Amino acid sequence: MAREHTTFAEFWPFYLREHSRRSTRALHYFGTSLVVLLSIIALVSGRWWWFAAMPLAGYFFAWIAHFTVxxxxxxxxxxxxxxxxxxxxxxWLWLTGRIGPELRKAGVKDPA
Known part of the structure; x- marks a missing residue:
């Protein structure tokens, strides 16, 4: 895929459309929540090796979603x-209950 987006504002609706299925977003939310939890564990415990698990936790669930869902x-x-x-x-938009309007604006038909 060639780079076609030159600003984050252009990229954002594309990104949301690439996550059009609820189950894809749910797997992303789980992985991202796990990343946040791992960072908190690392900071509180002082065991910095937990930071090394963050990319695995985040990308594992995201890539499962993209390749299977x-x-x-x-x-x-x-x-x-x-x-x-x-x-x-x-x-963050999902966590704060504001993802629906963004998905609709991007043309996602399954916005919840």
């Missing part, structure tokens, strides 16, 4: 930093 190529392969930022943005 969504059946698309993870955007992180082409847009690694924007994908990371978008994942945390999507997770």
């Amino acid at each position: 969504e059946k698309n190529r993870p955007a992180t392969f082409t847009y690694p930093l924007w994908s990371l930022g978008a994942d945390f943005r999507m997770w």
Whole structure:
């Protein structure tokens, strides 16, 4: 996939459309929540090796979702930093109950 998005604002709706199925987003939310939990454990315990588990925890569930549920190529392969930022943005919007309008704006038909 060639880089076609030049700003994060352009990338964001694309990212949401690449996560159009609820179960894809649920697996992402689980993985991202696990990443946050692992970072808290690392900080509280002082055992810094927990930080090494964070990428595995986050990417494992996300890639399972893309390859088995969504059946698309993870955007992180082409847009690694924007994908990371978008994942945390999507997770935060879900956590705060504001993801629905963003999904609808991006044209996702299964916005919850």
